[in-house]
Each structure stands twice: as C-alpha cells, then as structure tokens.
Amino acid sequence: MSSVAVGILSGVLMGIVFGFALEKSRVFEPGMIVGQMQLRNWIMLKVFLSAVATGAVVLAFLHGFGFIKLQPKAALYAADIVGGLILGAGIALAGACPGTTLAQIGVGYRDAIFTLLGGLAGAVAFSYAQPWLAKSLIGTGPKLIFSELAGIPYWQGALALAAVIVVILALIERARPWRDDLGADVDGDVAEKSPQPRKRLAPAE
Template sequence: MSVLNAILIGLATGIVFGFVLEKSRVFEPGVIVGQMQLKNFLMLKVFLSAVITGLIVLAVMNGMFGVKLSLKPLLYKADMIGGLILGIGIALAGACPGTTLAQIGAGYRDAIFTLVGGIAGAITYGYFDVPIKAFFNEKGEKIGFDQLLGLPFWATAIGLAVILAGVLWAVERWQSWTVETGTDYDGLMGGTVQRDKTAAHLRKI
C-alpha cells in the first residue's frame, strides 16, 4: 500500500469515526464522567458495539480469507498501572484520547488543555521510555482466548461476539439509551445549548 493510499484510508476512517462519535454523544464530558461514576452506560454500550463489530469483521477475515493476527504481549503490571492512570485522567478531564479532538470541534474550549496535556505526556513518555521499561521489566506473553479454549480464532470471536451482544442487550433493557441521552438524542442541538445541558448534567453528577 502506498503512503498516499494509507493517508486517504486514514482520513476516511477518521471522518467516519468522528461522525459516529459525535452522533453517539459519547464525546461529551458529562457522558464520560457519568460512565466513570456508573450513572449512565452510553459509553459502555458504544464500546461494546464497536468490539462486537470488530470481532465479527476479524472472524470473517480470519475464517474466510485466512488473515493472520498479530497479538500484543500481555504485560500485567504495565497494563494495570497504565490503565489505572488512564482511567483517573479520563475521570478528571471528562475526556479520553479519542474524544478530545471531537470536544474541541464541538466547542469545548477546556478540551484544548486536555490535548496539550496529552501531547506533553506522550513526549515525556518518549524521553523516559527506557527507564520505564526497565522498571516494569516484563517480557509479556502473547496469548488469546482461542489458544486458551483450543478453538479456531474465528469460532472464538463469533462466540465472544454473541456473549457481548447478550450483555449489550441486557444493559440496554435495564437502561435505554434514549433515557440516557434525553430529548436531544438526534444530535442536532446547537453548540451553546449543548454545552449548557452538559454543564447542568455535570452539576447534577
């Protein structure tokens, strides 16, 4: 694949991702903080939908076209500590790396500081990459559910997708997304009204 094609595919993917992110309202600080406080589950539902879709696509690619998968090594200490730091940052900022640019585009000015902080963190990590890896001192192990179950990847992926779909259905039955998003679930509300509603939601939380 040429560099130009890779850039065009990346741009197209980014546009689709941004559109879906905005329409789902997952980028809004109130939704993100509410998920962290277990007061709404819109973010969980969207992520589960993405994982289910990804599992089905990967199952088709692997089962029908023989596409090989490259697993990342499981690093217990790094994953747990890094996940905890990331979770705390998301809860405090009301944003995650994937939603910061969407928030800036929607007019959330404080998201600019989140973006600057993220860039600063990435640069800092780059400088301290060697001592950080030495601190954790983990080689990691590449293992997947298919290996644990002794099944082909495509079958494991389909089975896991079915289980997650059941979880998604149960969570939606328990608390509907239309209740969580309110009357503005069509995504057409104006920027000022949107920010006022999100601020009011945050005050309630």
C-alpha cells in the first residue's frame, strides 16, 4: 500500500473517530462553543486536545515506521496571531467553528447554514488575497520542528507531546468534571435559566 493510500485511510479513520467523539460529547452545540470562548465550559477544549494527542500518536506511528513523510509548513507568527484572533471572534459570534458547522446542519440548526456560507465566502476571498499575503510581512517565517530543535526523532517528540496533553487533560478534568459542564439539556448551557433554544429544521415526514 502506497504512502498516499495509507495517509488517506488513516485520515478517514481518524475523521470517523473524531466525528463520533464530536457527536457524543455534544461539542457541536452552540452553548458548548460559546461557553468555551467565555471560559465557563471546558468540554470543547478537552475534546480538541484529545484529538491533538490522538493525532500525535498516529503520526508518530506512521512517520516512525516510514509510512508517511512529513512536510512541515513555515511558522508564520503574525499570520497565526491575526488569523487566530479573527477565527476566535467568528467562533464566539457564530457559536460554531469550521469543524462543527456541518454537525450543526446535520442536527437541524438553521443558522449554521449561513455560517457555512460565510466560511465558504471567506475561503474564496482568502484564495484571491493569498498571493499578496504570501509576499507581505505575515507570509514569511522559518520552518520550526520542536523535535529537531530538541535533537530527537519526530516520533519521540510526538509521543512526548501526547503525554503532556494527557497530563493537562487530567488536571482540567479534575478541576472541571465534564458532567458539570454538560448542562441540564446536554447543550453546555449551565445557567439557571436557559436562553430560548435555537430553532431546528422540522424532520422530514
């Protein structure tokens, strides 16, 4: 099996696992997402850190045994900061992120359709602006790999990262158990009086 086929297969399997965890954790709920951005709900962070740790272990295995070859991108600090702030503001306003919009549409949140359209419009706008951005100050930077800076193989660095994340997850869970953050309606809204729920699409007869 070629490295491309292995990469595609592993990506599909990881996507299935991530999607299953996304639905079971109810992280796609707007209350979960907005609550995380307001630092009053930590389930979203736990799920995403779990995904990072899982991805690090899988990449450590695939790269360590030579199934794939990594092609790291340059560290664009200015672009990461500016883009992160814009993305964070959009997530807080929309109550959705790129990874949860389709899940929200699937369960019937009508406003998620507009979030998806806005995301697509933003992607198109970025494609036109990208040539200019690549030549600007925010488009240059060195390629930094922590494992290379530390002088260790990539698989060791990836496993070390996963171990650190597991410890962080354990500490967060001890301080804020996930059951306390679910809310009465399992939607992340832990306030005494829940706001009016969003309208969902009526099921097809």
